[in-house]
Amino acid sequence: MADPRPRPLLALRGIGKSFLGVRVLADVDLDLGPGEVHAVVGENGAGKSTLMKIVSGGYPPDEGSVVFNNERRAFRGPRDAQRAGIGIIHQEFNLLPERTVAENVYLGHEPLRRGLVDRREMLDRTSQLLASVGAAALPADARVGRLGVAQQQIVEIAKALALDARLLIMDEPTAALADHEVALLYGLVRRLQQRGIGLLYVSHRLTEVFDLADRITVLKDGRRVTTVPTADTTPDELVRHMVGRELSSYYPDRAAPDDLGPVRLTVRDGGNRKLHGVRLELRAGEVLGVGGLQGSGRSALARALFGVAPFSTGHVTLDGRPVRLRSPRAALRAGIAYVTEDRKGEGIVARQSVLDNALLASRSMGRAWSRRAARSVRIRNLLAAVDVRAAGYDQEIRFLSGGNQQKVVLARWLALNPRIVLFDEPTRGIDVGAKSAIHALVRRLARAGAAVLMISSDLPELLGMSDRILVMREGRIAGELPAGATEEDVVALAVGTARETVA
16 A cells, blocks of 8 residues: 655655764654644754754765755755755844845845846845745835844745745744744744745744644754654653653742742832833742733833833832942942843853853952952852853853853852842743753742842743742733732733733
8 A cells, every 4th residue: 555645855864973073963863744844852952953954954964864855965065955945044044134135035146137136026026925925014125134033034034935945944933033923933834834845943942842843853962762743742741852851840949938038129110211100029039020921011120120221210129228220330239130131142242251251240340350260169160050061161152052151141140149130031042951950040049048030921931930920011010920820810911801910
């Protein structure tokens, strides 16, 4: 009897890869059908990126075969893979901001007329491509640098389609997207499926993996652990395959009533251009969660407390004494630390070492750190305590995984023994194993007596980590929820279908 399944668009068999004698991939099999979304998941270091680079021509495999569109391939580079019909959408886009959408889409293969670029034809073709993925409203002649992240992602996809891509690799496609933009990406993925385009989808976000993927492959330590239809597995099972423990063990125990200390921070009627009438209390030993939709004022609250965009009205007290947090330096001197949501843009200096990044806050306080002292046992012990995994503390931080970069940022603030720590999306773009480590560190700070305010768009994280939850809407605190609240409780306050219960 003939096999009813269609021949795969992509078939990887026995893929192996080593770098400097270190085995990164070993005997990996994977296949992808036309119009299928196949998710690839695993912790950082599992081999996902290396496998994607082999498929897209970035690396040749040391062992095994790549069969694409019924032909065995040995790509000589990414352009070779592109010509064959394979596109990759990186987490960090490869676009020219000063050029138009059309110029980016057809860069290097512009339509010509009498030896010159036919700009009218290029604009028309780009408009047709944009319309085919449901983005007809995006002007083909718009400057890319003026577009939002979601629109730039559409431009990247249109670039691949302009080369007749039959397979698209999406690497953490929602990492930089706002909540409402994620819904747009979902629709885009569905349109690509309908056109018969196969998608390899790499993501740490299990929710979107289960929303979008037809099948899921788990990698661990460079090997394929399992490939399963999405309908036949659960998040708990995936996590067990990835990290060897249950999803429920993600979160450390919450604070007991006796663990909470005195009120450390109060805000009364705090306001600025984005915030209105904010009232809150934060206790020592507490993790106070802040939820709400994108643009609700969550990040504005953290930035006001850290003096980046300070309150212009209202009153703030710290340990019962009035304070004026007019600048980040004033906040630092008051004992407030801020772990920003934009880790790459604001949290680290990419081309500086792990050690130098860990010392940024201490140096900004004017503490006398000589080069010799900077390598002191104290700093090394802090980096070891948060389990930073690097080739050495002199290694540039840009070469570390997102989870390890975040640990370096945490070590930076631990060095100051902060009284208050503001976390904005502390685990965004971090794999499930590293998330668990960050959660443990957050709780450890609270148990050591710090007061923690934690903003998160990840509802399970918000619910699992928080001793109380404040929900924001339109720059105001819409209500307070106790530990044990449900996702429905948070969403109802966030969208305004629940009665406001201002603390």
